[in-house]
Amino acid sequence: MPAAYPSAENYGLNENGQMVGGMFNSADENRAFIFDTDNGVVDLNDRIGAGTGWQLLTAIDINDMGQITGIGELNGEKRAFLLTPNADADADGDIDGSDIAALAQEIGTTSCSGGCSSDFNDDDAVTTVDAFLQAMVLGHTS
Numbered sequence: 246m247p248a249a250y251p252s253a254e255n256y257g258l259n260e261n262g263q264m265v266g267g268m269f270n271s272a273d274e275n276r277a278f279i280f281d282t283d284n285g286v287v288d289l290n291d292r293i294g295a296g297t298g299w300q301l302l303t304a305i306d307i308n309d310m311g312q313i314t315g316i317g318e319l320n321g322e323k324r325a326f327l328l329t330p331n332a333d334a335d336a337d338g339d340i341d342g343s344d345i346a347a348l349a350q351e352i353g354t355t356s357c358s359g360g361c362s363s364d365f366n367d368d369d370a371v372t373t374v375d376a377f378l379q380a381m382v383l384g385h386t387s
C-alpha cells in the first residue's frame with residue numbers, strides 16, 4: 246500500500262485478477278483503489294480526469310469488463326459512482342471512427358502485456374469485450 250494510505254479493505258475481484266477496495270489512513274482519509282500484479286495499487290482518483298468534482302472514496306466491485314462501482318463524493322455530497330474503462334484508443338479525446346479502426350487492427354490479439362491501445366479492460370487481450378466497451382461510448386468526447 247502507498248505510504249499515505251497504509252490500510253486497505255478489498256471488496257471486489259474479477260476474472261482478470263483485478264481487485265478493488267478502499268484504502269485509508271489514521272486521519273480517516275479514504276481513497277478508492279484498483280490493484281493488479283502488473284500495475285500494483287493505483288488510486289482511482291488518478292484514473293479520472295482532474296476537475297470532475299469527484300473524490301472516489303471506496304470501490305465496491307469490478308466486473309470482467311473492468312467497470313467499477315463504488316462510493317464517492319461529488320462536490321462534497323456522497324454519491325455512488327460507476328467507472329467504465331476509457332475506450333479512446335488513439336487518446337485524442339473522442340471516440341470515433343479512428344478508434345474503431347485501431348481496435349479492428351488489434352482485435353484477436355491475446356498477448357498484449359500492456360502494448361495494445363485497444364485493450365481497454367486491461368486483460369492483455371483485445372476481444373469483443375473491448376469492442377463492446379467502445380461501442381457503449383461511441384461518439385463521446387471528453
Ligand SMILES: [Ca+2]
Binds near residue numbers: 334337338339341344
Ligand atoms: Ca479517439
Ligand SMILES: [Ca+2]
Binds near residue numbers: 339340343
Ligand atoms: Ca478522433
Ligand SMILES: [Ca+2]
Binds near residue numbers: 364367371374375
Ligand atoms: Ca481486453
